[in-house]
Amino acid sequence: MNDFKMPTDAGRPSGSLEVVCGPMFSGKSEELIRRMKRVQISGKKFVIFKPSIDTRYDATHVVSHDQRKLEAVITGIDADAIEEIRRIIIEKNPEVVAFDEIWMYDDGIVDFVLECVRQGRRVVAAGLDTDFRGEPFPNMSRLLAHADFVDKLKAICIKCKDREAVMTQRLIDGMPAKYGDPTIVVGAAEMYEARCRECHQIER
Numbered sequence: 077m078n079d080f081k082m083p084t085d086a087g088r089p090s091g092s093l094e095v096v097c098g099p100m101f102s103g104k105s106e107e108l109i110r111r112m113k114r115v116q117i118s119g120k121k122f123v124i125f126k127p128s129i130d131t132r133y134d135a136t137h138v139v140s141h142d143q144r145k146l147e148a149v150i151t152g153i154d155a156d157a158i159e160e161i162r163r164i165i166i167e168k169n170p171e172v173v174a175f176d177e178i179w180m181y182d183d184g185i186v187d188f189v190l191e192c193v194r195q196g197r198r199v200v201a202a203g204l205d206t207d208f209r210g211e212p213f214p215n216m217s218r219l220l221a222h223a224d225f226v227d228k229l230k231a232i233c234i235k236c237k238d239r240e241a242v243m244t245q246r247l248i249d250g251m252p253a254k255y256g257d258p259t260i261v262v263g264a265a266e267m268y269e270a271r272c273r274e275c276h277q278i279e280r
């Protein structure tokens with residue numbers, strides 16, 4: 077008879093990192109909500125964080141798509157905001173932690189996410205993988221490298237309406253943004269579109 081024994085750490089929860097990325101309009105937030113709805117149904121404790129440049133930490137907000145509604149904690153994006161997130165995690169001790177638009181956070185978010193994973197939590201991180209120039213966001217690159225599971229979502233190119241869109245096109249007053257354009261152009265009508273590589277334009 078086999079005297080099989082479970083490994084000694086079998087009872088320890090094993091953390092994991094899931095990254096959901098892609099261009100704008102590829103359905104990343106919807107996918108995050110879908111996963112967290114399942115977590116909610118399973119009765120596990122969870123917290124969803126969503127960054128905002130102009131909202132206070134403690135504001136709660138309802139992320140809503142169709143009939144799907146889940147509460148998210150709106151946070152700042154700097155190192156102080158990450159400390160605030162840490163305090164919330166200690167207080168609520170959730171099994172699952174989700175971040176929407178994680179690329180917006182200070183680079184310290186990557187170490188914090190890995191800390192959560194080491195603590196045995198499941199982390200779901202969604203956000204853009206590249207900026208409007210097609211350059212990877214540094215913290216997303218690191219998260220993708222550390223991830224256990226990666227899903228790259230695609231949109232449909234709004235220009236050719238044929239190929240799948242893997243890039244985010246930025247338009248300023250209707251014209252393709254220049255490579256060196258500042259993130260915020262005061263007074264300009266700014267727009268984003270999902271485009272394929274062939275239709276993506278950058279003015280140099």
Ligand SMILES: [Zn+2]
Pocket residue numbers: 233234235236237238239271272273274275276
């Ligand atoms: Zn196209």
